[in-house]
Amino acid sequence: xxxxxxxxxxxxxxxxxxxxxxxxxxxxxxxxxxxxxxxxxxxxxxxxxxxxxxxxxxxxxxxxxxxxxxxxxxxxxxxxxxxxxxxxxxxxxxxxxxxxxxxxxxxxxxxxxxxxxxxxxxxxxxxxxxxxxxxxxxxxx
Amino acid sequence: xxxxxxxxxxxxxxxxxxxxxxxxxxxxxxxxxxxxxxxxxxxxxxxxxxxxxxxxxxxxxxxxxxxxxxxxxxxxxxxxxxxxxxxxxxxxxxxxxxxxxxxxxxxxxxxxxxx
Ligand SMILES: Nc1ncnc2c1ncn2[C@@H]1O[C@H](COP(=O)(O)OP(=O)(O)OP(=O)(O)O)[C@@H](O)[C@H]1O
Ligand SMILES: [Mg+2]
Numbered sequence: 162x163x164x165x166x167x168x169x170x171x172x173x174x175x176x177x178x179x180x181x182x183x184x185x186x187x188x189x190x191x192x193x194x195x196x197x198x199x200x201x202x203x204x205x206x207x208x209x210x211x212x213x214x215x216x217x218x219x220x221x222x223x224x225x226x227x228x229x230x231x232x233x234x235x236x237x238x239x240x241x242x243x244x245x246x247x248x249x250x251x252x253x254x255x256x257x258x259x260x261x262x263x264x265x266x267x268x269x270x271x272x273x274x275x276x277x278x279x280x281x282x283x284x285x286x287x288x289x290x291x292x293x294x295x296x297x298x299x300x301x302x
Numbered sequence: 303x304x305x306x307x308x309x310x311x312x313x314x315x316x317x318x319x320x321x322x323x324x325x326x327x328x329x330x331x332x333x334x335x336x337x338x339x340x341x342x343x344x345x346x347x348x349x350x351x352x353x354x355x356x357x358x359x360x361x362x363x364x365x366x367x368x369x370x371x372x373x374x375x376x377x378x379x380x381x382x383x384x385x386x387x388x389x390x391x392x393x394x395x396x397x398x399x400x401x402x403x404x405x406x407x408x409x410x411x412x413x414x415x416x417x
Contacts, residue, residue, distance in 0.1 A: 180360025184389075187364070197345070197366065204364040205340055212357075265353045270337035277341065 173220025209271040359385035
């Protein structure tokens with residue numbers, strides 16, 4: 162399989178569309194016959210990243226690079242940035258507002274979920290500039 | 303046990319009549335915080351929750367749960383029902399509390415295993 166590239170723009174104001182890009186990636190990976198555990202891990206990472214972009218950063222872009230031996234997600238936003246990445250990675254840490262919590266988000270579990278379901282996670286962030294997540298999932302099958 | 307058997311035995315209301323209910327149920331997960339569900343629910347679980355907004359559909363699909371059951375007589379938002387319909391997600395509800403439903407699901411799953 163040659164390297165396949167998918168690109169998505171995530172609208173930060175549209176909660177209704179949240180998860181659409183993730184669903185699309187899931188559909189494509191299924192079609193390419195990746196095993197269900199791999200598809201599920203990518204879907205979880207992508208969704209958590211997508212939701213974070215919408216809730217915390219007013220949207221952004223996602224590049225997905227698919228190869229037989231590796232699936233890489235690069236999520237870029239120009240939001241407020243993360244002042245303390247180590248703190249943000251801790252289970253339970255969240256700056257989500259009450260309104261966001263009422264929708265079921267804000268448990269402070271999204272980044273830890275990405276860490277747990279991926280094989281590599283790199284976060285680059287600068288306050289006032291933005292955040293880039295690079296996530297790699299190595300197919301288990 | 304399949305989702306259909308669960309619906310029949312516990313008299314659950316089915317909000318998406320066209321959804322495929324012949325899906326095997328392998329366990330359960332109770333929770334309302336979406337990222338907990340995403341991180342902890344096993345695929346094939348029945349997810350029991352009182353959350354009724356549209357994000358429930360996306361989480362259920364990403365986590366590969368077998369079905370969503372809204373407890374405590376909670377009805378889905380219109381947007382959630384639409385999303386579930388569009389994606390063929392089994393979306394069910396019951397007057398039981400999450401605790402009561404968990405107990406009954408546990409009994410059903412144990413019965414099936416010992417057969
Ligand atoms: N793209 C981002 N831009 C700015 N801040 C972010 C971004 N992603 C995460 N954060 C910060 O890191 C914190 C932890 O993120 P995490 O996804 O783990 O939890 P959460 O989004 O608050 O809640 P949950 O994911 O459980 O719904 C967030 O509350 C926020 O402060
Ligand atoms: Mg999050």
